[in-house]
Amino acid sequence: MVTPPNHPVFRHNVRPRYPALHPMRKLFHVWLLLFFVIGAAPTVAAAAPAAPATPVSGSASLTPQQARDALAVLNDPKRRAQVADTLQAIAAAGALSAPPVAASAAAAASAPAAASGPAALVPDAFKSNGLASQMARQGAHWAMHLGKSLRGSLAALLDVTSVRAWWNWQLTSPHARALLINVLWTLLAALVPALVVEWLARRLLRRAYLAIAARRERNDQDEFNGDDAQATQATTPADTAPHAAQTPGAAPTLPLPLPTGPVPPVLEAEVQAVSTAAVADPASAEDRVIEAQGKRKATHHWTLLQRLPRALLITALRLLPLAVFVGAASALISVFTTNGTPQDRALDSLIDIYVLCRVIVIIGDFFLQPTAPRLRLLRMGDAWAVFVQRWIVRIVGVVGAGVALAEVAQSLGLNDAAHLALLKVVALAGHVMISILILQCARPVGDLIRQRFAKHDSLEMFTNALADAWAWFTAAIVMALWFVWAFDVQNGYHALLHVGGWTVAILVGARLASIVIFGALARLFQAQDESEKSLVHQHAYRYYPLLRRVIGWVIGVVTALGLLQAWGADVVDLFSAGTIGHRFASALATIGVAAIIALIVWEIVNVSVERRLDRWTTSGDLVRAARLRTLLPMLRSALFCVIALVVVLTGLSELGVNIGPLLAGASIFGVALGFGSQKLVQDFITGIFLLMENAMQVGDWVTLAGVSGTVEYLSIRTVRLRGSDGSLFTVPFSSVSTVNNTNRGLGNAAVRVNIVFGQDVDLAINTLKEIGAALREDEKFQAGILSDFAFWGVDAVDGSAVTLAGQMQCRDTARWGVQREFNRRIVDRFRELGIEIANPQRNLLTWDAGSVVAKVEGGGSSGPALRDAPVDDAASSAASRQGDAPVEDQIPVDPKPAGGPGTPGNPGTPSPHA
Structure with a gap:
């Protein structure tokens, strides 16, 4: 106590x-x-001058009637x-x-002395009607x-x-x-x-x-006075240090409220959480302390x-x-x-x-x-x-x-x-x-x-x-x-009653007004439960300390003006129409209204954007949420610039500043800046539209302006791409005409295989379908596959190969993994089943006919042997393959193949097509 x-x-x-x-x-x-x-x-x-005055003597008679009248x-x-x-x-x-006569006499008597004394030098030291003499x-x-x-x-x-x-x-x-x-x-x-x-x-x-x-005591036993409890819980070691330094046994002498009941467990848990946050994150602790002080004051009001x-x-x-x-x-x-x-x-x-x-x-x-x-x-x-x-x-x-x-x-x-x-x-x-x-x-x-x-x-x-x-x-x-x-x-008793009564009435009215207004604000900004706090309440609570301080200043100023009016100062005339006080109050009111409207617009936009973000995040639409988060800083900056410009111009206009030259200068500067930075403006405009249209995001693999890579950074002017070889591309948006983005939800794994002409096509098709079904059942890939393997058909047929085409619909993040695994399984499965994959390479053998004739005519020992030698297997197979090829693809064959390049008798140079 x-x-x-x-x-x-x-x-x-x-x-x-x-x-x-x-x-x-x-x-x-x-x-x-x-x-x-x-x-x-x-x-x-x-x-002094009144001393020589002589009293007036005289006598007067008094009659009995006059005495009775006086009595x-x-x-x-x-x-x-x-x-x-x-x-x-x-x-x-x-x-x-009386004083003028005496004063004139005293002045006349003292005039010669003043003129002749040293004091006459004092007035001469000052200028006539100068500032010093006036003072x-x-x-x-x-x-x-x-x-x-x-x-x-x-x-x-x-x-x-x-x-x-x-x-x-x-x-x-x-x-x-x-x-x-x-x-x-x-x-x-x-x-x-x-x-x-x-x-x-x-x-x-x-x-x-x-x-x-x-009855009030009983209500407080059920619900402890949160104001006193929070005031006690908000006490820090720095606040309690002066008390600890007092003399032992001396009672505290500070007019502070002391708690008279138990501390609620909820408040203890809140203080413990604040202490933990203070140790973990000092910046967060400071915000929590400010919030706790605001809550304590709101609870008090x-x-x-x-x-x-x-x-x-x-x-x-x-x-x-x-x-x-x-x-x-x-x-x-x-x-x-x-x-x-x-x-x-x-x-x-x-x-x-x-x-x-x-x-x-x-x-x-x-x-x-x-x-x-x-x-x-x-x-x-x-x-x-x-x-x-x-x-x-x-x-x-x-x-x-x-x-x-x-x-x-x-x-x-x-x-x-x-x-x-x-x-x-x-x-x-x-x-x-x-x-x-x-x-x-x-x-x-x-x-x-x-x-x-x-x-x-x-x-x-x-x-x-x-x-x-x-x-x-x-x-x-x-x-x-x-x-x-x-x-x-003058008229002291009535003045005392008037001034004292009005002073007490004004002070009491100010206190009651503060209790009602601050209590209503506390009720408006305070939520009964943390879970009941909406996004609007969280945004509004940020301005509660400022609003409380502004209202406190307004109540204080109005109270001071009322006291001055009660004490005799003519405050009403100071704010009458046409006076400087009226103009000043009107300007302050206009600026205040403009600031309030700007603040409301700012918070409406912020609350709307944050609600949209929460809704998209909750529904799982993370792509749109990420796009909005990317655009949010730019939107806030632009909105803040516009709002600040309007409020500042309104304030300057109300204070009597001519904003016409300011607007004209800003317009000229804007035009000059626009002409001088057309490319920069194009970068900004194109970047804004590309970001608004969600053409790309950080982490996407895109191809734009002739380069491909993963998007590492997006600004309002440029985009940075990391190439597959590790190089970094910085591309201004003005150079972007087409964007190829492979990360937009779907990524189809294309399947295209060529088998040798004459192989069992149906077996190859069934094998592809079996590979697709097995791949979808694999736990490693099934999350990224959206549909079964779709066989499109025989895409092409020529004399040497048959082309089979199809695809598997996958997510964009699983496309390349599924496609590569599908190809690996095709190689393994076709090798097991004996399905030969077509080889697009062709081997051609040519020979020099003149050298063979010369050897035959010269009686070489090899002549009969060459004539009687059987045709090489490779040549026969090549001839058979050439015979199977279409007519337009066949190369003319020399009628004299003996002794061509590649034979022991004529090792010639192979064709560049080999």
């Missing part, structure tokens, strides 16, 4: 002497001294107030008319105005003579004393019964408070929105007794008082003040809920809620009691100057109490500032200075606000 600031340990911790603050304190003291010296200087200067005026509060106002107006008129005159004017304001405020604050005279008159005058006693008895008679009735109503409604709070209805119900129940009090007090006023009497004015003022104070306390209970932590709308612990609520009650009680005393005194005849002085004293007491509250929170808030900026080493000096000095600086601002209000305030 957090130690409350009013605890003895806390007081000991928040009152150390900070060495770093000693120079600041000295500077503050010096500034305060100069402040009062400047304020007192005009008083001394004004008092009647003094006894009547209204007439006495009128006389006091008249005398004050006369005194003010006299004060305004000096303006500074002197401000100093004189500040001095007059200080003198008037101090005179009002120190004017205890009027209050003492009024009090003495109340005690000594029988009429005044009787009026005072009558007012007191009327107040007691009207307010005490009303307060008793209010107390009874509060007692009757106490059970309703407790029942609502208990949704929790606040869930608490809001019950908190409003309890606040309405707390307002009922106050309404009962107002009704009872109003009824009693009509019984005990008459309109226009001092009793009536005093009761009206007291009732208004009491109602305002009670409303402020109830609003504090509405946000802090000290007795119902599960309905609290601010992130703080129980001890801090009790501490802040107690200080609210103290400040409201002191200020309300002081204002009530001043209003009752005014109703009893206290003049306006003394009444204003009392109000300023009461306001001073309130500012002092607020400053004390700020100083009590100096140490814990300073520790919180150090923790928030602990990760930024470059800001360490600034962080330490801010943590040490923020409380004194804030207290000085609070006191300065009182000075600003007290120096020049």
Whole structure:
């Protein structure tokens, strides 16, 4: 549990002497001294010429009737107030008319001395109407105005003579004393019964408070508060290090929420998963941490929105007794008082003040809920809620009691100057109490500032200075606000009520608006289960932190403008039609709308593309999915350029920049670029269309621009092919006119075999079919074969060979393997069955007839042998094959074959056809 600031340990911790603050304190003291010296200087200067003035002596006679009239005026509060106002107006008129004479006399008396003294050299050092002299005159004017304001405020604050005279008159005058006693008895008679009735109503409604709070407690037991749990789980070792460095046994002093229930197992598993991801992948861990923070904030806002209805119900129940009090007090006023009497004015003022104070306390209970932590709308612990609520009650009680005393005194005849002085004293007491509250929170808030900026080493000096000095600086601002209000305030009570009421209303409205808007956003972006997250939700959740931050800034700016309007600044006129504020707001709105529309278009396109990818991947259409993934970066780049160009041009146009020359220059540059890079543009356009038409993909075997190879890389301008020999071809798309892609689902294994003319054709056909059937049943190839072997028929017949053709339909990835295996099995099976495959080679034997005749005529011993030799088997077989060939394919045979080339008698040169 957090130690409350009013605890003895806390007081000991928040009152150390900070060495770093000693120079600041000295500077503050010096500034305060100069402040009062400047304020007192005009008083001394004004008092000097007034010294020689002589009082006006005179005598006046007073008749008894005049004395009775004066006594009647003094006894009547209204007439006495009128006389006091008249005398004050006369005194003010006299004060305004007297100084010029004195000032002129003083100036005339001091003129020679000024002219003759060394001070005359000072004005001569500056140019007439120069910047330095203007600044000096303006500074002197401000100093004189500040001095007059200080003198008037101090005179009002120190004017205890009027209050003492009024009090003495109340005690000594029988009429005044009787009026005072009558007012007191009327107040007691009207307010005490009303307060008793209010107390009874509060007692009757106490059970309703407790029942609502208990119902919320039961709901939280069923469903643990995810906000506090995630805040606890999101704590890192770096965050807990400052706590570990505290003194042992010292309680923490940070106003942070502490969990009061068990941690859900789901959150523990999520944190464990985040920790594992942090160890495995730091980049992924950072994204997970950001996502966890977004979820924690979304859960917090949704929790606040869930608490809001019950908190409003309890606040309405707390307002009922106050309404009962107002009704009872109003009824009693009509019984005990008459309109226009001092009793009536005093009761009206007291009732208004009491109602305002009670409303402020109830609003504090509405946000802090000290007795119902599960309905609290601010992130703080129980001890801090009790501490802040107690200080609210103290400040409201002191200020309300002081204002009530001043209003009752005014109703009893206290003049306006003394009444204003009392109000300023009461306001001073309130500012002092607020400053004390700020100083009590100096140490814990300073520790919180150090923790928030602990990760930024470059800001360490600034962080330490801010943590040490923020409380004194804030207290000085609070006191300065009182000075600003007290120096020049008119109709102080009504101004205080007006400004204070509007300030509280604006702050409460801003907080309620933030709870409702952030809660609705959290509900809109938060999914109950991870499995329920759709693609749209995942894309939208990316913008949740940005949207939350933008809405927070908008609420803050609107709240600041509302506060400025309530405090007297004319903000409405700043944004009226025709002003710079109106134009600026209109430009921001137009730019915001353009950015939102661009963002919506961007996300619609992305979500549509990703949905298409998921659908194709799920259905198994991986080819189209791969093609879309190839085109996706180019499409996103083009879309982003178009959207960014439109938004930027719209923003420049709304800010008053003439975009006509920009568009003209861009057009000229585009035309020049188009003429200068026609081939490059052709590459881009052709590449885009080829990719959109899915002409090729990475890994396909293609033939284009006269080269073949496997596609290794595709860009928007070129394609890279890896050839079968390992060489790399880079082909621009402008050179591609035809694309031959062998990887498009089907790859037919062609079968074509030539057998020797005269072989059994039917046996060869049946053998081919058997090979196809066996190949399809093989487990190694059956996955790549789509159909049985299809025999097309006898494709060609000539004198030496018969051609048989067919094919097997396969997948593109299995075509070459099946085809090669089919051919291997054909060789093996045909060899087993004795089916001879035709040999396209022909051997021709030729001879020289002249050499044979010469040998015969010369009586060579070989002549008879040659004549009687039998014909060679090879020659006879060749002759038979030649005789079987068609007539157009036969080569003329020499009629004298004996002694041709290749015979022992005439080894000639074979034919080039051999």
